[in-house]
Amino acid sequence: MVDLEDKALRLPATVVSQMRSGMAGVAEQTIAAVISQVPSYHDPFQGRMGRNIEMAVTVALDGFLDLAARQEGIDAGDQIEAVMEAAYELGRGEARSGRTMDALAQAYRVGARTSWRGMSAAAVESGLDATTIARLAELVFTFIDELSDASVSGHADELATSGRLRQQLRDRLAIRLLDGSPETELVAAAERADWEPPELLTAVIVADSRVRPLRGLLDARTLHLPEDAAGLTLEPGTSVLLVPGGADRDRRALGRLLAEADAVVGPARPWVGARSSYERARRAHELGLTGDTDTHLADLVVQADPDARADLRARVLAPLADLSPASRDKLTATLRAWLLHHGRREEVAQALFVHPQTVRYRMNQLRDLYGDGLTDPQLVRDATIALA
Template identity: 55%
Template sequence: MAAQTVEAITDGVPAYAKAFSGPLGPQIEKAVRAALGTFLNLVSRPAGRGQGSPLAPALEAAYALGRGEARNGRSLDALLAAYRLGARVAWRELAAISVRGGQDSGTIAHFAEQVFAYIDELSAASVAGHADELATSNRARRRHLEHLAQVLLAGEPEHVVLAAAERAEWASPQTLTALLVPEPATRAVLELLDARTLQAAEAGPDETSVLLVPDAQGVSRAHLMRLLAGRGAIVGPSRPWLQVRESLARAVRTARFAPSAGGAVVDTEEHLVSLVVNADPQALADLREKALAPLAGERSATAEKLAETLRGWLLHHGRRDEVAAALFVHPQTVRYRMTRVRELYGDRLRDPQWLLLLTVALA
């Protein structure tokens, strides 16, 4: 019966044809014979016998089979199909023997029920083994991926990072882009991104997660922005993947002065001037104090209006009507204010270095 079962599985389940016909064939037939023997021992036991069950070794073997399928990267489809086919073949032979032996129909029906209950138990054990192996391997791989993200952002030597990537079985991209994502949105965002995206543990500011997205440069960046719409993410620049900590540093700096509002995506590439100007807050404060020193003698409200008008004059290259439109005032008001500014600044408004200083200070 074991030989017939193996032959039927070989013909009916192509995934096992090679294994069954090769050197493992005799071992597999032996295992099938053992499973059949276990079943016959189980149903032959007298009622009320002790609690030790001959089923345990068979369940352990089925559990190990499920784990082995998972380790080899296969689903359980072929194994469960083999169980079902094997049960049909075995039952056909067992039924024939039972009929020849003169068993009544009630006994044969009960016997059939036990056959398929046994196969169900073996199948359930294999399913459990498969699930446990996947869970174990997935947990291990997640730990390796988290470690890879950690060494990347810590700036570890290249050989350390490459070893971590190899352990995690992670195919390195050309670039990585750091994202800051609100923690409640992290899972949903991950489902939208490249499967190679790394998640760094405890690397972002409060209540944000850090994700490292592969190859989101060029036209892919625009696609990434569309995917993140409404998620409140802050997107750093793309960098060669070994230099991704630079991308994260820029995203963190941007978050300090341009946090996401209403779920809008913040692109750090649109804040380059502000990033430069705010790189040293104390230097910026000193620069503004120097640039606005000529206005110090004016009343506070007047000085503020003059500074605002000077900023408009710089940004619009002295075009009075455009300055007036930007400030929502009459062009004559702009003329009056700029006359006063020229009185206070004198020749400095014709000095390129002073114009640069004023532009940065008032940006």
């Protein structure tokens, strides 16, 4: 930053008084020029932002004259700090309004030209010599540059602060989604986080190392939770992504993106019901499954309650309990193949790598042990699930 105090001119009080008397007109001309030449500011000047900018122009011009008139031994630090703080806040206001610094930078350029025309006319009328007027011009444009720099800093700081706050709010929203919070709470949390809800969300469990490259390819509304986020019970080094979209075309595109990522993709669900997508993906991940969970539905159903499945298996195979382990294993494998191949002896034999006559012999044994049970639809259903 340039030391503005070193560039102070110490203009005579009479000259400063004459220039200050015309500052109201200079301020009006500057504001009119900005409205006319910077289209982005036409509407903002109709509201609160316009009043703030008008105040900033007045403060800047007064501050400039205070600086130009500073006498030997008088500290202008507080004056400069106040003006720079106003410029800094102006930059923050632009960021909060969702505008870039482009319009404000253009306004500074327009303002510098316009205000200099007014001040230079007053300086000439007051009888200042050419050298002093040249130094005054240098001070004007240096002063404007410093104001612009202060506004840039304010704009950047506000974006950083608001960005962090927005991210925190979105992280909390993601946790609420996976907690299964009520819809009214989710809607309110989405509004606070400035997050536009999609129709559908799909939960994806993926290694942390793959998150950064994927985020750049996914919808900007994608939410991210690391494994140490509240409520998650994933293994270290994994994350959950809640990805907008879920129609067939979206799902195919997502599958292509995740083809090399060993990710687990839950089903698409309405965004307020994203928890069910996460729960299915988490269950598949625990079972060591990867890819689209829609292709693992049978495995997920069969493995949903391991203890229940073990009890069902024990009940189904109870007629074989008194056999030797070797006989029990052969007949169990035969019963499973018979169920899966709907009793087609040739196919059962091929699956077991035995002769069809051996299948016939074993099935006779099973009919002796189960009796009419092998024709009971309930037993067939239970056995199919237990031995799947």
